């Protein structure tokens with residue numbers, strides 16, 4: 061695994077836990093944790109259960125005992141590491157968004173296509189697809205339980221930048237992160253909307269906004285926070301992205317990604333309305349799916365809460381007895397299960413780098429639209 065920040069912790073937990081709860085066709089061994097700072101990488105490796113640590117990912121790619129590389133670094137280094145790993149014959153799991161630019165994402169998708177022809181696979185980490193309630197929503201829509209999809213709205217709302225003194229981090233630097241709320245959390249909203257409805261965005265109209273442009277720089281940062289100020293830095297990304305998107309079958313969706321939604325901590329929400337019913341989900345209450353069955357008796361019809369904790373539900377048979385809840389980290393374990401099973405079967409795991417590239421094109425189209433007065437902008441070469 062390359063990277064030892066917040067996502068490093070989440071992925072490490074998943075690599076440890078998934079094989080204990082799911083019967084995997086291959087046994088993951090947590091070999092080497094790579095970080096830029098040798099001391100911090102060594103500490104993280106010991107804490108999270110990696111056998112070794114290193115500060116040089118290139119030399120790790122030369123090792124024969126490494127079969128898969130998990131990339132949990134800021135977007136700026138995704139392309140270089142992923143392409144090198146695929147060329148070295150390693151399977152790759154890469155955090156979202158796939159890259160910082162469409163050009164990088166295209167090069168990654170090309171490298172993934174070449175590798176796949178040799179049985180080496182790449183996957184991008186849109187982990188919220190694997191929250192059982194979200195997966196169930198996808199299954200219900202595919203089974204026709206809400207009829208024809210007529211409209212949807214998706215939002216991803218956080219509030220960690222509301223305070224103008226909240227510190228500058230790599231996520232606020234275009235060079236390192238590619239974009240702001242748009243790519244960091246809007247990318248999840250786009251992937252989830254497309255996954256749940258089985259549709260693809262073809263054009264968008266959007267507006268990006270940066271509400272606080274200078275923030276204090278900290279001597280050290282940890283995840284989304286840090287300690288001890290040493291000056292200020294200019295925020296070069298969006299704080300909020302608002303856009304509408306047209307899907308390939310003509311359905312219109314509304315999207316919002318914001319880090320200024322006071323009181324909302326990690327509210328990834330969708331509501332899909334169909335001719336026979338509707339579904340509604342909120343990550344802040346991730347064990348529940350709201351289902352409105354428009355075919356039910358009008359006297360008792362209404363949104364009902366399905367507690368997605370039963371063995372009949374996606375992924376849930378591996379966890380706890382009926383009615384026992386799961387949390388944020390389980391999505392990462394489900395991601396490991398799906399990736400390792402696909403590799404075991406010799407099949408392309410999803411979301412593939414092609415899927416990640418298509419999301420990247422949507423992100424770019426929103427940025428272009430915003431620069432052009434919210435003009436409707438087609439996604440380049442949608443497959």
Ligand code: SOE
Pocket residue numbers: 218244245248326
């Ligand atoms: C911070 O906004 C962040 O950690 C994102 O980077 C993740 O992708 C999201 O899942 C939670 O919030």
